Amino acid sequence: MVRRDSGSDDRTPGAFGAPSRRRVLRLAGGGLALAALTAGTVGCDEDSVDVEDPGSTGGDEPKGGGNGSGDGGDVGEKGQAPEPLWTKPTSAETYGDNDELVAAGGVVIASGSPLAALDAATGGQKWSLPGGAVPGAPLLLSEDTLYLASSEYDGSVIGYAPASGKETWRSRLGKEYRQPRPIAVDEGQVYVIAEILEEDGSSKTNVIAALDSTTGRIAWKEQRDVGTEQNGIHAAVRGRHLVYTDFKKNLTVRDTASGGQVWTHKTTRTNYGFFTVHQDLVIVPQGNVLQAFNLADGKEKWSLEASDGALFREPAVLEDVLYVADSARTMWAVDPRTGRQLWKSEALADAGLQVPRQYVKAGDTLYGATDLDKQGGIIAIDARTGEVRWTFNDKTGDYHAWLVATDGKRVFALHGKKLHALAV
Secondary structure, three states, X not given: OOOOOOOOOOOOOOOOOOOOHHHHHHHOOOHHHHHHHHHOOXXXXXXXXXXXXXXXXXXXXXXXXXXXXXXXXXXXOOEEOOOOOEEEEXXXXXXXXXXXXXXXXXXXXXXXXXXXXXXXXOOOEEEEEOOOOOOOOOOEEOOOOEEEEOOOOOOEEEEEOOOOOOEEEEEEOOOOEEEEEEEEEOOOEEEEEEEEEOOOOOEEEEEEEEEEOOOOOEXXXXXXXXXXOOOOOEEEEEOOEEEEEOOOOEEEEEEOOOOOEEEEEEOXXXXXXXXXXXXXXXXXXXXXXXXXXXXXXXXXXXXXXXXHHOOEOOOEEEOOEEEEEEOOOOEEEEOOOOOOEEEEEOHXXXXXXXXXXXXXXXXXXXXXXXXXXXXXXXXXXXXXXXXEEEEEOOOOOOOOXXXXXXXXXXXXXXXXXXXXXXXX
């Protein structure tokens, strides 16, 4: 059934209850919601972690075969992770979203304040922005521009050159809008969501808008329904379709040329807004079913059911293959066009490992980042068979989720305040 993008809270029978605090912190877009959550919580003091100045040249020296120049880092015996090429402390302030660690232009950047770009090969600092990244807002990367919500909270969205940190673009919705945050970008437009201000300074509604990535001018803007939220947004663009989800379990598709809503579905409470797109399809985990919908009309193209009542987790399409794990710790590789299973592996369960929630691919290896520490970390998986090659864990016990990114030459693993570079 297709419904309008709305703020109603549709509770699915048999679905999970309220998400954990860590899951809420991951999905919350910062601001008042995040502040309220953090203020009322005891026992998870992020400031208890000792952190060096991210601008310093300190940090752990490269270990094993690593020499800090991008050479070395050889994998040891089978099942043994490579020693890091380098490890550096960062100013990272992350909540586990996949867009809080990016690699481009020869640098790797973790969301934080100050926002520091480290040389991908050596870990040395290339540049920094004193204001940093707005908590909960993504590091939105196009082919040659890093888009950030202004840390001055002046209503601006700013574009920077990743390699140098120089400002290359700026846009502003207007004084009647508050805290615009970029959510997606394509060849011609940057898509943002912002609160609409009332006369008394409060906000009950929000707007979604497209900004021209050349001129910064507003291409279109559409008010969303009362009850929808600007927090917990995950978004992607394919051709004429902008796809996004929010905390209210709306999966919405809009026309990128006009902003008009094409269709909306309700999702279950079990997927927390995560989806992936491939060509003309959006693929969404819905409890124990993985569903693919046509972007043009919202009709189901195919579905895949997990075995034994397991629930599908966060999916990713990399090099035309859909990778997804389920709560029974089974890994799946699927043809995203048809839903046909390519392989299915029990290697995660056999090794007692956690389920990855984020994936990148380099060569024939899939690198998965898990939620928390202990039985998690970065898991290297054979992309052809699903077999586990090795796992990397810094053994800090930090409760933050792991994040992973790659430039094709190295894999970057962020855990709390430490950033590691691994050889691929």
